[in-house]
Amino acid sequence: MNNIKVSVIVPVYNASQYIGRTLDSILSQDFDGFEVIVIDDGSTDGSLEIINNALKDSNVPHKIVHQENAGVSVARNVGIDESAGDYLVFVDADDYVSEKHLSSLYNGKTDYSLTLYAKKEGDKLTSLDTYSQDLISTDDFIKMELNMQITFNFFQLMYRSDIIKDNNIRFTPGIVYGEDTEFAHKALNYGEEIAINNEVTYFYVQHPESAIRTTEYRRFDIVRIFENIADFYSKNDKEEFSNLIITSRIPKAIFGNMNFFFYSGYDFDEVMAKMRELNLFEKLSKYEGDFKFKSKIRLFLLNPKLYYKMWKKLKNSI
Structure with missing residues (x-):
């Protein structure tokens, strides 16, 4: 060879x-x-x-x-x-x-x-x-x-x-x-x-x-993966990347996958229970970025049920 x-x-x-x-x-x-x-x-x-x-x-x-x-x-x-x-x-x-x-x-x-x-x-x-x-x-x-x-x-x-x-x-x-x-x-x-x-x-x-x-809620595994990557970058003296993951990439991954579950017809209460189990609400709240996306997150965190009702009515427009 x-x-x-x-x-x-x-x-x-x-x-x-x-x-x-x-x-x-x-x-x-x-x-x-x-x-x-x-x-x-x-x-x-x-x-x-x-x-x-x-x-x-x-x-x-x-x-x-x-x-x-x-x-x-x-x-x-x-x-x-x-x-x-x-x-x-x-x-x-x-x-x-x-x-x-x-x-x-x-x-x-x-x-x-x-x-x-x-x-x-x-x-x-x-x-x-x-x-x-x-x-x-x-x-x-x-x-x-x-x-x-x-x-x-x-x-x-x-x-x-x-x-x-x-x-x-x-x-x-x-x-x-x-x-x-x-x-x-x-x-x-x-x-x-x-x-x-x-x-x-x-x-x-x-x-x-x-x-x-076919992964169901294992899509949320990406959060743990990015936390591992953030820790890896921190240990390699790349705090900029680590902070970017915590304040942007992870919140976007959480929100994107949550909306994927809604779009796929998953039960709202079941999704919320899984997010609480994984402490995703707190991680979602760490988002720092553009105002429009931050407003969506704030609306959701303030009243998840209201956000969900609006999402069902307007789908991907919010």
Whole structure:
């Protein structure tokens, strides 16, 4: 396995409907010098057989790791440990990439590189942000993410492997929603620059079984994740980022997810009980930012039931 420039890590759990397409898209890259590491996380639906059939005749270096079900974070961590490439790329088992994904990302110079992604839901394809520059500092990028000026997902990045391994950056086991955000923030803290290619090369597939759609109140796990990230930045002498998380990113995450539950038809009293259990009212009150959003939060905190009634009447206009 000499001259492996990039390791592509693919965690799989019961993805028999999708994993064949995913692996085909990876194996079809117009890029030399990469390996594929597939971690079957205890699948019971025939995924492992599909993986073996897809890779058995491939000339692309590959490893297939089969383990008892331990969750996507553990599977990705195993992939990191097994990797030999100079850079790491992550592809989820139900997504797929264009043939230019690796060649668009790889430059062999910067700590990170980024391409765009599109959401695919049925026949609908939605492209998101574009960038005005082709190189950005990691600090500037982090600020944009924390201010929610960009729509970012960890799989858009190619990560320099030695940064990840030397700093022991891993995914937190047991977290369903937000573990990838924590990983990306911690990784970016140790790098300098991100090269940007404004080409859509990753396709993020939305379907009824997607993890984000089946997490229920675990969407609020993102609050704990951002508290961990705030603590991490504080310990690394980046109080600006830590404060921005506490006074902006967390309140916005709470409010956004609360409204998601309302929009999805969750019971008001049940949502309020969960928010009290997680002490989210106090955390929401720490918001410091634009007047309009702060007014929404104040209205809600003053009278949650009134806010809810107004929300039902006006929906997303408040």
